[in-house]
Amino acid sequence: MNTHHIPHQHQHILARIRAATERAARPDGAVTLIAVSKKQPADAIRAAYAAGQRAFGESYVQEALDKQAQLADLTEIDWHFIGRIQANKTRQLAAHFDWIHGLADIAHARRLSEQRPAKRPPLNVCLQVNLSGETRKGGVMPEAVGALLAECRMLPGLRVRGLMTLPAPAEDEAEQRRPFRALRDLRDRLATPDCPLDVLSMGMSDDLEAAILEGATCVRIGTAVFGARPLD
Numbered sequence: 523m524n525t526h527h528i529p530h531q532h533q534h535i536l537a538r539i540r541a542a543t544e545r546a547a548r549p550d551g552a553v554t555l556i557a558v559s560k561k562q563p564a565d566a567i568r569a570a571y572a573a574g575q576r577a578f579g580e581s582y583v584q585e586a587l588d589k590q591a592q593l594a595d596l597t598e599i600d601w602h603f604i605g606r607i608q609a610n611k612t613r614q615l616a617a618h619f620d621w622i623h624g625l626a627d628i629a630h631a632r633r634l635s636e637q638r639p640a641k642r643p644p645l646n647v648c649l650q651v652n653l654s655g656e657t658r659k660g661g662v663m664p665e666a667v668g669a670l671l672a673e674c675r676m677l678p679g680l681r682v683r684g685l686m687t688l689p690a691p692a693e694d695e696a697e698q699r700r701p702f703r704a705l706r707d708l709r710d711r712l713a714t715p716d717c718p719l720d721v722l723s724m725g726m727s728d729d730l731e732a733a734i735l736e737g738a739t740c741v742r743i744g745t746a747v748f749g750a751r752p753l754d
């Protein structure tokens with residue numbers, strides 16, 4: 523695959539993130555780019571890594587494991603799972619990822635905790651919240667997050683880091699900001715000193731500015747970094 527465009531596009535996204543962070547009067551470095559590499563070949567990840575990228579997001583377990591095996595020499599990668607969790611894949615997720623973004627089911631949480639290898643630190647998780655009323659992408663309803671959080675916090679193999687949302691696309695920035703602000707408000711209500719929920723995983727290529735203005739700490743961007751997905 524031709525990967526020559528990746529460093530340039532990567533720089534362009536980082537510049538957009540930096541500009542939005544500045545506009546939000548937030549400190550430089552407050553927002554992490556998760557480069558969504560699903561359906562991209564290992565070479566594309568290698569090119570982004572060479573450009574300095576370290577956090578990569580994957581959605582399909584077997585595909586991710588295949589690429590991880592090819593990229594074992596890139597020791598500084600943080601692997602984020604951003605796809606739909608299936609109960610029969612939790613063992614592989616627990617063993618091969620650093621972060622899980624879409625946790626929304628206590629049964630999945632229990633399995634991930636039990637299956638997290640003892641030699642690894644607890645698995646970082648974000649609880650996915652459904653804020654635009656759409657069920658297509660999953661997530662728990664806002665009023666159910668407190669109960670899920672309380673249960674997940676008791677699981678020794680997990681470390682609940684924050685909340686994630688994937689709202690329906692919206693046209694203008696004011697409308698884009700609404701679910702992101704709702705996620706931040708929910709976090710503010712649920713955070714405690716020993717569980718600050720300081721990660722807000724929200725924002726994609728079309729709405730990253732809105733998300734950063736509302737406090738996103740990581741944005742998930744795929745095609746704007748890598749181009750179209752060749753393995754699709």
Ligand SMILES: *Cc1c(COP(=O)(O)O)cnc(C)c1O
Nearest residue numbers: 558604726727742743744745746
């Ligand atoms: C695919 C995906 C992204 C990135 O989408 P692009 O259109 O490639 O930027 C972000 N978040 C989630 C949950 C995804 O599945």
